[in-house]
Amino acid sequence: MSATAATLRTRRRPPRETAGSPLLLGHGRLPRALAGTALVVLAVLWLLPFVWAVITSVQSEEDVNTTGLSPFKGAFTLDAYQQILERGNVTLWAFNSFLISALVTLITVVVSTLAAYGLSRGTFRGRKALLGVTVAAIMVPPQLLVVPLFDQMTLFNLVDTYAAVILPQVVAPMMVFILKRFFDGIPKELEEAARIDGASELRVFRSIVLPLSRPIVAAVAIFVFIGAWNNFMWPFVVTNDPDLMTLPVGLATVKDAYGIQYAQSMASALLAALPLIVVFLLFQRRIVNSVATTGLGGS
Amino acid sequence: MTTTAPLDAQARTSSPPVSGGGRRSALGRIRTGNGLVFVLPFLLVFGLFMVWPIVQGLWMSLTDRSLALRDTHFVGFDNYTEAFRDPDVWSSLGNTVFFTVISSVPLVLVALAMALLVHSGLAGQWAWRLSFFAPYLLPVTVVTMIWTWLYQPELGMANQLLDTLGMAPVGWLSDESVAMWSVAALTVWWTVGFNFLLYLAALQSLPATFDEAAALDGAGAWRRLWSITLPQLRRTTGLVAMLQILASLKVFDQIYILTKGGPNGSTRPVLEYVYDVGFTGYRLGYASAVSYLFFALIILVPLVQLRLFRRED
Structure with missing residues (x-):
């Protein structure tokens, strides 16, 4: 949609009214103070679990097991982090997560943008039927497929391989649909000029359509990456070998082994949380905007 | 759809060979000309990892x-x-519906409150957004x-807070009547940020004229x-409510890791x-x-939703 492109661009600057707007709250001091207090309370509630986890992670296990409510009593130490990094499995799982999420993202983006372009501009028979089936597939919960997919992976002899984790995740009908709607909004005149000059369809796609679609493709890529990074049930079902596990699966499977050691538990949780927090800080505006314009990212 | 026009035009006018005669063969024209080649990779993975398992699952269920x-x-x-007569199916279905109710209501209302508060224009937009969305x-x-x-x-924070307030500790995950509420609280904290962003976007796109x-x-x-x-x-x-109900009905991950469905099956959802x-x-x-x-x-959820909306309009 061209509207989407426009909003993506204009939203860079927050709309004027939102900054210090008296619209919703009136000019009175009391409502403003109330709103501010409520906001602070909510934010504190939402940040508290993080803060508690961080504090726990920088203490020794003995201190964690003895101090009362004041977590500041214990001495500061990075032992927990050191022990986790020395053990090495968290680093290995992080590597697996990066590799798997990156490959899922790459394949999904390539396959989905191509399909979306074909569905938007194509004239082949069955195009509408395929579009209908794709939209219907958005409704199918991935959990429904877990049992038969596992059966299929057993048949292909792929259980406990990267391929088994990655391949079923690259089918993203929602992303195809979002991209297709975006391509529909790109004016065709631009492409026609190139076609008259004799450019092939692939060339038109690569040098005209794709450059215009960079924001939406980036948004899709970010959300596919986050989804793959956080995906739990499928990787959990299809991997038994701890060396092949992703971060969420590895932590969940092995946590029982050292679940009592809360400092280490919190340190590894925070290490696992770090990459996506960084991704969010880097792409904050794009993530917020794409949720806003496409409703992207809903599970 | 009007989108077909340029490709038709292209198919007709593509006779002048541009780069090397071979590339503009009849075959090439058919394959790239109607756009089918673009959807082939998707067709392949879609057929293999979506259609096949759906059909295979149906067969397996028989x-x-x-x-x-x-x-x-x-x-x-x-x-x-057998499923209709299986008491475990019914109890897990009951748990799922209970979880859906007690998680969806706050997930919609808290998100709305957060969005209204942030939209009211207090300083620090960026910080509020980050605090509410980060857990997601x-x-x-x-x-x-x-x-x-x-x-x-x-030693957990929840019971220590109760302790300082002079209250008795609660078995957050061990008490059958409390465990599902604890799971719901975690879920609200974790995922409310997404609904919050949807509301915030909606608020920012409302025309200000009526309000003014x-x-x-x-x-007032x-x-x-x-x-x-x-x-x-x-x-x-x-x-937001429909997306939330659909997501809540599909709950599995956090419950499986947190309680494994316990205590005594009281938090086990269908999945x-x-x-x-x-x-x-x-x-x-x-x-x-x-x-x-x-x-x-x-x-049924979206169907019910459609019915309700049609009636309202």
Whole structure:
């Protein structure tokens, strides 16, 4: 949609009214103070679990097991982090997560943008039927497929391989649909000029359509990456070998082994949380905007 | 659709060969000209990893397929009739619906409150957004690890806070009547950020004119919130509520890691029952039947939603 492109661009600057707007709250001091207090309370509630986890992670296990409510009593130490990094499995799982999420993202983006372009501009028979089936597939919960997919992976002899984790995740009908709607909004005149000059369809796609679609493709890529990074049930079902596990699966499977050691538990949780927090800080505006314009990212 | 025109035109005018005669063969024109080649990779993965498992799952639900045994026999609708008589199906369905109710209501209302507060224009937009949305970015395991620690009976933050307030400790995850509420609290903390962003976006795109007019007429802040802003958000609320109900019905991950469905099955949702039956009990056929029945139920949600909306309009 061209509207989407426009909003993506204009939203860079927050709309004027939102900054210090008296619209919703009136000019009175009391409502403003109330709103501010409520906001602070909510934010504190939402940040508290993080803060508690961080504090726990920088203490020794003995201190964690003895101090009362004041977590500041214990001495500061990075032992927990050191022990986790020395053990090495968290680093290995992080590597697996990066590799798997990156490959899922790459394949999904390539396959989905191509399909979306074909569905938007194509004239082949069955195009509408395929579009209908794709939209219907958005409704199918991935959990429904877990049992038969596992059966299929057993048949292909792929259980406990990267391929088994990655391949079923690259089918993203929602992303195809979002991209297709975006391509529909790109004016065709631009492409026609190139076609008259004799450019092939692939060339038109690569040098005209794709450059215009960079924001939406980036948004899709970010959300596919986050989804793959956080995906739990499928990787959990299809991997038994701890060396092949992703971060969420590895932590969940092995946590029982050292679940009592809360400092280490919190340190590894925070290490696992770090990459996506960084991704969010880097792409904050794009993530917020794409949720806003496409409703992207809903599970 | 009008999108077909340029390609038709291209097919007709593409006769002058551009780069090397061979590339513009009849075959090439057919394949790239109608766009089919673009959708082929998607067709391949879609067929393999979506259509195949859906069909295979349906077939399996009509058999006694097992993880352990090789032989598979067709059993007709036996699995389905068994599911209807299975008390565990009904109890896990009850748990799922209960979780959906107690998580969806706060997930919509808290998100709305957050969005209204942030939109009211206080300084620090960026910081508010980050605090509310950050948990949504965490992998499920990280969330459950942090909350397992918060809910820890003796040293966890929750019971220590109660202790300082002079109240008795609560068995957050061990008390049958409390555990599901604890799971819901975790879920609200974890995922409310997404609904919050949807509401915030909707608020930012509302036209300010009505609000301004009402303010000029002397309507107070509350009055404008109830009579102007909230009615304008009705469609967004419908969307957020539907997405939330669908997501809540599909709960599995956090419960499986946090409580494994316990204590005494009081938090086991349908999808965990499917997992237990299929992968722990080895009964893939029966597990498929239960998940297909559940899917039929899930499909009803948007249909009901459509009905409601049509009636309202």
